[in-house]
Amino acid sequence: MDARTESRPVRRRRGRELDNALLEAAWEQLQREGYAAFTIDAVAQAVGTSRAVIYRRWPGRAALVHAAVRAHTGTVTEHVPDTGSLAGDVSVLLHELADRIERIGVDVAIGLLSELDEIPDDVKATVPRVFEEVIDRARARGEIGGSPIPETVLSMPGALIRYSMISERAAPSDQALEHIANQLFLPLVRYHASL
Structure with missing residues (x-):
């Protein structure tokens, strides 16, 4: 091997380049x-860094996996549907989640669900927030009343999709x-909105 190649220092990645x-x-x-x-060990080895570097960025395996998934698929908040009707928006959003x-991959999705306690609460609230945004648009169009929708109702579609995925081992x-x-x-939305 050429001595110049042996002595060449390895360039360290930092910041956004290392994160990517x-x-x-x-x-x-x-x-x-x-x-x-x-x-985490395999990821650190692949990048040529230490576990400590990863743990400074993500507190555990699920958080790192979630970040990797988001980096490759984006987030539902980037493309909130606006079809002009509540039913249309809900249908498009549910299909997007599936x-x-x-x-x-179902394996990855179910794995993340098994370690939900490692995912920050604000991330877990993303899907209910998107449904709330869709409902707010329907209110603005005059489709439904102005009464608040309970958090349990906003969380229900995501919970039912998760249940279906776990029980069927496939997207709904x-x-x-x-x-x-x-x-x-x-x-349920129409009922609560009209109270």
């Missing part, structure tokens, strides 16, 4: 190994999503 390398290594490991086999499960079908929207969620 860690998230890319995490995503690649998830796709290759799945959630159960995912380790599509995200398929993009990241179109039929299941339409049932969640039209038989469960929308009637």
Whole structure:
């Protein structure tokens, strides 16, 4: 080997460049190994850094996996539907959530659910906030009344999708999503909005 090559120092990545390398290594490991086999050690080794560097950025495995998923699939808050009707918006949003499960893989989605206590509360509140935004738009259009919608109702679609995913080991079908929207969620929203 050339002596000049041996003596050349390894360039250290820092800041955003290091974050991106860690998230890319995490995503690649998830796709290759799945959630159960995912380790912080393997990500650190792939990037040529230490576990401590990763733990300074993310408190644990689930937080790192969530960040890697978000880096590769974005977040539902980036594309809140605006079809012109509450029913249309809810349908599009539910299908987007199911599509995200398929993009990241059921194994990864279920793995994250098993370690939800590692995910920050503000992240867990993302889906209910998006449904609240859709409902606020419907109010502004005059589709529904102005009474507040309980948090449990806003959380219900996400919870039902998670339940369906765990029980079926697959993203919910179109039929299941339409049932969640039209038989469960929308009637409750209309009821509470009119109180």
